[in-house]
Amino acid sequence: MSGKVVSMHDVEPEKLIGRDLTWLVTPETVGAENIAVAIMNCHPHATIRPMHSHKDIEEVCLILEGQGEVWIDGERFFFKKGDAIFYPANSKHQVRNTGDSPLVTASIFSAPTKPDSYITYEEDAFAEE
Numbered sequence: 001m002s003g004k005v006v007s008m009h010d011v012e013p014e015k016l017i018g019r020d021l022t023w024l025v026t027p028e029t030v031g032a033e034n035i036a037v038a039i040m041n042c043h044p045h046a047t048i049r050p051m052h053s054h055k056d057i058e059e060v061c062l063i064l065e066g067q068g069e070v071w072i073d074g075e076r077f078f079f080k081k082g083d084a085i086f087y088p089a090n091s092k093h094q095v096r097n098t099g100d101s102p103l104v105t106a107s108i109f110s111a112p113t114k115p116d117s118y119i120t121y122e123e124d125a126f127a128e129e
Helices: none
Strands: 014-016 019-025 036-042 051-053 059-065 067-072 075-080 084-087 093-097 103-109 119-121
Touching: 036 093, 067 084
Parallel strands: none
Antiparallel strands: 014 019, 019 036, 036 103, 051 093, 051 119, 059 084, 059 103, 067 075, 067 093
């Protein structure tokens, strides 16, 4: 397989609760077999729902713009532009944008995935806030 270039302008964003995901690197866009990359645009003060995990898939989330809070397996962390978040495989996690501007991230997954394959939970780390 040869390398490929894909533009965000050529991929239709997937509209989900609290965010839009643009799946740049996938089997469909570039033929990736072992990795996926998605750009997330999380609306100001939005919470990503539902809480979810990725079966046997690690995720690294690079914060490109904005700030927020993340819940990972019962622990809370705050993050800002320039930070990276590591989600271990199978970890339950949820994010919220704590700012007045969009939260923009690049998520790298250790295997191709899509929201319809996420394991979802009724639990909501930010429901009371």
